[in-house]
Every structure is written in C-alpha cells, then in structure tokens.
Amino acid sequence: DTGVSQDPRHKITKRGQNVTFRCDPISEHNRLYWYRQTLGQGPEFLTYFQNEAQLEKSRLLSDRFSAERPKGSFSTLEIQRTEQGDSAMYLCASSPGVLQNIQYFGAGTRLSVL
Amino acid sequence: AQSVTQLGSHVSVSEGALVLLRCNYSSSVPPYLFWYVQYPNQGLQLLLKYTTGATLVKGINGFEAEFKKSETSFHLTKPSAHMSDAAEYFCAVSETNAGGTSYGKLTFGQGTILTVHP
Numbered sequence: 001d002t003g004v005s006q007d008p009r010h011k012i013t014k015r016g017q018n019v020t021f022r023c024d025p026i027s028e029h030n031r032l033y034w035y036r037q038t039l040g041q042g043p044e045f046l047t048y049f050q051n052e053a054q055l056e057k058s059r060l061l062s063d064r065f066s067a068e069r070p071k072g073s074f075s076t077l078e079i080q081r082t083e084q085g086d087s088a089m090y091l092c093a094s095s096p097g098v099l100q101n102i103q104y105f106g107a108g109t110r111l112s113v114l
Numbered sequence: 115a116q117s118v119t120q121l122g123s124h125v126s127v128s129e130g131a132l133v134l135l136r137c138n139y140s141s142s143v144p145p146y147l148f149w150y151v152q153y154p155n156q157g158l159q160l161l162l163k164y165t166t167g168a169t170l171v172k173g174i175n176g177f178e179a180e181f182k183k184s185e186t187s188f189h190l191t192k193p194s195a196h197m198s199d200a201a202e203y204f205c206a207v208s209e210t211n212a213g214g215t216s217y218g219k220l221t222f223g224q225g226t227i228l229t230v231h232p
Contacts, residue, residue, distance in 0.1 A: 004157070031218060033218070033219065033220075035220075040123075040224070040225070041224055041225070042118075042204050042206075042222030042223050042224050042225050043158070043204070043220070043222050044222070045219040045220065045221070048218055048219060055218075056218070056219065091157060091158070093158075095218075101146070101208060101218055102148075102160060102163065103160075103220060104160070105150075105157035105158040105159070106157050107155070107156055107157040108157055
C-alpha cells in the first residue's frame with residue numbers, strides 16, 4: 001500500500017492554458033474523490049467516482065473542469081482555459097467504499113495561474 | 115444540507131497544556147464525523163472518526179473527541195500538547211443514509227491552525 005499519489009505536486013501555468021492533473025488511488029479502492037482547497041479554507045468537494053462512474057459533481061465544477069476515471073483506477077482532472085481564480089491546491093482522496101467510507105488523501109497538486 | 119463550523123481559526127497553547135479545538139456541525143441525518151490534520155505541503159491525515167457506538171473516540175497521537183448530539187458538537191482534545199502537534203486541523207462531516215452507509219463526500223470546516231509554544 002503506497003498511499004494516494006498525485007502528479008505533479010506543483011504546476012505553474014499562464015492564464016488561458018489547459019492543465020491536467022493525475023491521481024493514483026490506493027489499490028483496490030473503488031471510490032475516488034477530488035477536492036479543491038484555497039488558502040485559509042477547508043477542502044471543498046468537486047466530484048467523485050465509484051469505479052469508472054462519475055456519481056456526483058459539485059456546482060463548483062464549472063464547464064471548464066472535467067474529470068475522468070476511464071478504467072476505474074487512476075483519475076485525471078483537467079482544467080481548460082485556466083483563470084487566476086483556479087489557483088488552489090487540488091486534493092485527491094480514495095476510499096474502499098464500504099460502510100464507513102474513510103477517505104485517504106494524497107499530498108495534492110498546487111496550481112498557480114499567472 | 116450539512117455544514118461544519120470550527121470556532122477559532124487560530125489556537126495557541128504552551129507545550130504541555132491542554133489542546134481544545136472546537137467543531138460544531140449541522141446535518142439533517144445522523145452524520146459520520148472526522149478530524150483530519152494537515153502539515154505544511156502535505157495531504158490530510160485522519161486523526162479519528164465517529165460513526166456509531168461510543169461517543170468518546172480515541173485517535174492517533176493522543177487525540178480524542180466526543181460526539182455530543184444534543185450540542186451538535188465534536189470537539190477535539192489532547193491533554194498535553196507537543197511541539198509536533200503544530201499543524202492545521204480540519205473537522206469534517208459525511209452524511210449517511212437510513213442504512214448507515216456514508217454518502218461519500220466530506221464537508222469540511224474552515225480549519226484551525228494550532229501553534230504550540232515552548
């Protein structure tokens with residue numbers, strides 16, 4: 001068990017560019033979550049997957065955001081036409097999806113949009 | 115809709131003193147409650163959780179929390195602070211269905227930064 005892995009750890013981009021982040025969950029965890037955390041705030045839920053199915057999306061997830069989990073293993077989160085307001089830490093978590101649904105978090109990807 | 119309020123964005127204690135971090139929640143159904151800790155440039159680590167059963171739950175690093183339904187609170191305590199406890203702490207709630215299964219997403223409070231002075 002190597003934990004939840006996120007790549008890259010840091011991303012600096014210019015406004016208007018597209019970025020993609022990757023999350024590798026703990027092996028055999030069938031639920032995968034994305035959260036966004038801005039400075040001084042707690043993480044906010046973005047979306048989650050059960051296996052490859054995207055079951056819920058937050059209103060925070062605008063049309064410029066898309067997430068996939070094509071084979072029910074790793075997931076990607078893409079932001080198109082980035083804006084300065086997208087600057088945040090993007091956290092991924094996974095859980096075994098059983099009764100208590102304890103979520104295990106990765107170290108996050110810090111995005112800075114210039 | 116569920117929500118979490120953490121009273122006090124910053125708490126400062128002396129090494130060896132009692133740590134008390136406050137959390138109140140709002141939920142229309144019996145919730146699952148969690149405390150996570152975040153060290154700089156790291157992800158969140160689970161400290162402890164309440165799901166059902168005993169209302170006083172013990173976690174890692176000597177922390178514990180008590181679920182008080184009547185007060186809708188889940189305050190985190192530690193009898194004696196260590197320098198290594200300095201971090202940001204988040205309280206979170208997950209709603210459950212009638213069968214007691216968590217819906218999944220966590221709603222977090224805004225966090226409390228704990229500073230420990232020598």
